Each structure stands twice: as C-alpha cells, then as structure tokens.
Amino acid sequence: MIVIGEKINGSLSKVKAIIRERNAQDLLDLARRQAEAGAGYIDVNVATGEGSADDEVEAMTWAVKALQEEIDTPLSIDSADAGVIEAGLEARNGRPSLINSVNAEPQRLREIVPLASHFEAPLVALAMDETGIPPSVEGRLEACQTIAAACQRAGIRLEHIFFDPLVLPVSADTAQGLVTLEALKAVKQAFVGAKSVLGISNVSYGLPQRAMLNAAFLHMAVFAGLDAAILDPTDARLMAAVRTAEVLTGKDRHCRRYTRFARANR
Amino acid sequence: MSKKEVIEKIAFNVIQGRVESEDEGFDEGFQGQPGVVELVEEALKEETDPRTIVIDGLTKPMEIVGEKFEREEYLIPDMLASAECVGAAMDLLSPHLIKSGVESKGKFVICTVAGDLHDIGKNIVAIMLKGAGYEVLDLGADVPTARIIETVKKERPPFLGLSALLTTTMRIMGDIMEGLEREGLRNTVKVLIGGAPTSQGFARQIGADAHCKDAFEAIHTLKAMTA
Numbered sequence: 001m002i003v004i005g006e007k008i009n010g011s012l013s014k015v016k017a018i019i020r021e022r023n024a025q026d027l028l029d030l031a032r033r034q035a036e037a038g039a040g041y042i043d044v045n046v047a048t049g050e051g052s053a054d055d056e057v058e059a060m061t062w063a064v065k066a067l068q069e070e071i072d073t074p075l076s077i078d079s080a081d082a083g084v085i086e087a088g089l090e091a092r093n094g095r096p097s098l099i100n101s102v103n104a105e106p107q108r109l110r111e112i113v114p115l116a117s118h119f120e121a122p123l124v125a126l127a128m129d130e131t132g133i134p135p136s137v138e139g140r141l142e143a144c145q146t147i148a149a150a151c152q153r154a155g156i157r158l159e160h161i162f163f164d165p166l167v168l169p170v171s172a173d174t175a176q177g178l179v180t181l182e183a184l185k186a187v188k189q190a191f192v193g194a195k196s197v198l199g200i201s202n203v204s205y206g207l208p209q210r211a212m213l214n215a216a217f218l219h220m221a222v223f224a225g226l227d228a229a230i231l232d233p234t235d236a237r238l239m240a241a242v243r244t245a246e247v248l249t250g251k252d253r254h255c256r257r258y259t260r261f262a263r264a265n266r
Numbered sequence: 267m268s269k270k271e272v273i274e275k276i277a278f279n280v281i282q283g284r285v286e287s288e289d290e291g292f293d294e295g296f297q298g299q300p301g302v303v304e305l306v307e308e309a310l311k312e313e314t315d316p317r318t319i320v321i322d323g324l325t326k327p328m329e330i331v332g333e334k335f336e337r338e339e340y341l342i343p344d345m346l347a348s349a350e351c352v353g354a355a356m357d358l359l360s361p362h363l364i365k366s367g368v369e370s371k372g373k374f375v376i377c378t379v380a381g382d383l384h385d386i387g388k389n390i391v392a393i394m395l396k397g398a399g400y401e402v403l404d405l406g407a408d409v410p411t412a413r414i415i416e417t418v419k420k421e422r423p424p425f426l427g428l429s430a431l432l433t434t435t436m437r438i439m440g441d442i443m444e445g446l447e448r449e450g451l452r453n454t455v456k457v458l459i460g461g462a463p464t465s466q467g468f469a470r471q472i473g474a475d476a477h478c479k480d481a482f483e484a485i486h487t488l489k490a491m492t493a
Contacts, residue, residue, distance in 0.1 A: 253289065253290070254283060254289070254290070254343045254344070254346065254347040254350075255341075255343035256290040256291070256292070256343075256347075257290070259341055259343060259344065260294070
C-alpha cells in the first residue's frame with residue numbers, strides 16, 4: 001500500500017500559519033513525522049484561501065524547495081490550479097512527484113495531462129467531471145474512461161494513473177460506501193495495470209468515532225483492490241488498518257511491515 | 267568484495283531474512299541490495315568453498331536467528347524468512363557440495379503425523395537439517411502411519427523425525443513406534459520427536475530416542491548421537 005500523507009494542507013489553520021510565515025522548520029516537521037510513520041508520498045497543498053493565484057505559485061515553490069532540501073520522500077503536488085502544479089513540478093527538478101489531480105473536465109484535462117506527460121509524473125485521476133461527482137458506479141467509471149483516453153493520447157502509461165473513485169460521507173447517503181467500493185472494483189477491472197487511490201477519512205464525515213469507520217472502510221477498500229490511500233499516517237489507528245489490511249491480503253511478504261509496525265507501537 | 271566479505275554479507279542477510287534483493291529484511295532500508303541468493307551466486311562464481319558458505323554463511327547466523335527467536339525478538343515470520351534464505355541457498359549449493367565430495371550426514375525422514383496439518387515448525391527443522399548436511403526427505407503433513415513405516419522400510423534412513431502439534435495427534439507417535447517394532451525396524455532408525463505438546467517424558471513413554479524442542483536442539487542431538 002502506498003500511503004499519501006495528507007497533513008500539509010493549507011486549509012488547516014496550523015498549516016495556513018506555517019505557509020503565511022514561511023516557517024520551513026514546522027513544515028519539515030510535518031513532513032518528517034509523516035515520512036517516519038510510513039508515508040510513501042507527502043501531499044503538498046498550499047492553498048490557504050488567502051491571496052492571489054500568484055501567491056499560491058510562490059508558496060508551492062517555497063514549500064517544495066524547503067521540503068526536498070531535507071527529505072527524500074516523493075511529494076504529491078496538490079492544487080486546483082494547473083499553474084501551481086506546474087510550479088511545484090518545476091521546483092522538483094526531476095525528483096519523484098505525483099500530480100494531485102486531474103478529473104474528466106475538458107479544461108482540466110487540457111491543462112494537467114500535458115504536465116504529466118512532460119514531467120513524466122504519475123497522476124491522480126478523480127472520477128468526476130464538469131457536472132460534479134456522478135452518483136452511480138457507471139458514471140464514475142465513465143469519468144475514468146474519459147481521463148484514461150486523454151492520457152493514452154498523451155502517451156501516459158496506465159501504470160502512471162492513480163484512479164480515485166471518490167469517497168462521499170455515508171452520513172449523508174448510506175448507499176455511497178458501496179458505490180465507492182463497487183466503482184473501485186470496476187476501475188481495477190477496466191484498467192488492468194492502473195493504480196487506485198482513495199481519500200479514506202471522508203467516508204466518516206459527520207459521524208462520531210470516525211477512526212472506527214475509517215479503519216473498517218480501508219479494510220474493505222484494500223480487499224476491493226486499493227493500491228494507495230490519502231490519509232494521516234501519524235494516526236496510529238489508520239496506519240494499523242493499513243498494515244493489517246496489507247498482511248491479510250498477502251501484500252506484505254514475511255509480514256515485515258506489520259511486525260515492524262507492531263514493534264514500534266508496543 | 268573479498269570472499270570473506272561476501273560470506274559475511276550472506277550471514278548478515280540470513281539474519282535479516284532477505285532471500286532476494288527486493289526483500290525488505292527485519293530492519294529497514296536494505297531493499298535493492300543483493301540478498302542471500304545473489305550473494306551465494308557471487309560466492310560460487312568466486313569459487314569459495316561451498317562448505318565455508320554453509321558453515322559461516324548459513325549455519326552460524328541461523329543459530330543467532332534461533333537465539334533471537336528464543337528471546338522473542340524474532341517472530342515466526344522472521345524465523346521463516348531466515349529459514350527460507352537457508353533453503354534457497356542450499357538449493358544453489360547442493361550440487362556444488364556433492365561435486366566437492368561432501369558426504370551427506372545421512373538420510374533424515376521427517377513428517378507431521380496423521381490427522382495433524384501443522385507444518386511450520388517441521389518445515390523449519392527440515393530446512394535447518396538440510397543446512398546442517400543431512401539428506402532430508404520431507405513426507406509433508408498429515409502423513410498416514412502406514413506410509414511412514416513403508417518409507418522407513420524402503421529408504422532405511424538412520425533418522426526419523428516426527429512432529430505433532432495437538433495433544434490428540436501426538437498419540438499417533440506411539441502407534442508409529444509400535445509399528446516400527448512390529449516390522450522389526452526399530453533398531454535400524456533413531457526416532458526424534460518434537461512439537462509443542464510433546465516432552466522428554468512423553469518421548470520416554472513411547473520409546474522414542476529423543477525429544478527436541480526446536481531445530482537447534484535437533485542438530486545438537488543428532489551430533490551427539492553420531493559422535
């Protein structure tokens with residue numbers, strides 16, 4: 001399982017302050033803690049909701065440079081703005097990066113797919129289009145097909161696409177848990193070799209004791225073929241779910257990661 | 267790398283339980299570095315004496331693994347990973363050992379008795395005995411008593427190892443001892459038993475030659491028996 005650490009996100013007030021103050025020390029600390037907890041990628045989202053698009057470009061360049069000076073963990077360059085993603089990839093200067101994200105909107109495809117092709121970076125593909133998140137499995141699969149076609153035209157290999165069938169809170173619609181899991185299965189079947197990713201914790205939004213639901217949902221998703229998860233790796237309960245799911249589905253040779261995790265959390 | 271360094275690396279990786287280069291190992295950060303298979307191949311290419319590879323590269327580190335397991339620093343999958351290293355190395359080394367005229371220390375028939383499917387411990391013992399120079403014939407798990415007697419009659423092994431992990435199936439060991447007696451084979455073979463519910467006392471009770479609590483005790487027992 002590839003864990004994408006979600007903690008560097010400009011919408012969180014602590015991170016907002018770090019970005020505003022250009023506090024490299026605290027930024028690095030957030031990244032290091034996630035890397036040590038098992039993150040394979042550190043997501044970097046510097047959109048604070050303040051300032052201009054140019055400010056976000058500058059903040060991304062600063063954050064990427066500050067992080068890569070000290071840590072080798074690959075970064076996930078996360079923005080709703082293609083210009084910010086480009087600036088992040090530019091600053092990476094060929095180091096391993098993940099583009100977060102593209103979706104099936106024509107404009108977004110036109111902007112992001114060429115970046116993935118030019119920088120030879122894998123990318124997250126959200127199963128949604130200009131009308132929003134399709135409520136059905138078929139709709140989500142269709143959005144993925146649109147993205148896959150655009151990627152194929154640009155010469156991007158399926159192995160470089162992380163399809164995200166999207167997680168919606170079950171508190172608002174209890175049918176949505178299964179829609180995500182079924183869409184995940186359908187995507188894995190339709191695009192052999194492609195990877196899949198989910199932002200797990202969204203499933204429990206609006207409900208108490210979220211960790212319980214997150215862990216259970218992660219287990220189900222891994223059984224359905226999940227390859228990567230965007231989550232908080234410093235949450236020991238979630239990482240326990242990742243490590244137990246891996247070992248129980250034969251994805252952890254010699255139980256190495258599980259036993260190492262168990263030793264560290266004794 | 268000198269020959270000695272290669273052997274030290276083999277030993278290190280047996281302890282880490284890294285069969286191949288992509289394996290993680292007990293500690294972090296070794297992925298991509300050569301594992302036991304690649305290192306043994308290198309040692310053979312450099313014409314290192316296969317006996318040295320076995321003794322210094324496999325047997326000695328495996329004893330350390332046993333100690334770590336004893337202390338509960340290592341768990342079953344760690345032990346199995348290290349045993350897998352020894353097994354993979356022995357597959358590569360066997361033809362070379364035969365070529366360099368190393369004689370087998372004797373045939374060792376091993377199995378888990380009828381009605382019992384537990385084979386983790388038995389498999390570790392089998393691999394370790396292979397590493398210690400015995401010609402191991404592993405009949406598997408849940409092996410009918412008649413087949414064990416038959417095999418002893420046909421193969422005439424000097425050693426027979428029986429494993430049982432259940433209090434219900436350990437009694438079968440007694441039946442096997444009686445069967446050997448009845449067929450006049452009892453004096454042709456030394457019987458070693460093992461498995462969680464068995465004991466020294468139980469071995470005496472059924473007339474087995476030895477009880478061994480693990481693979482290492484089995485090797486020591488065999489050494490003492492053949493001395």
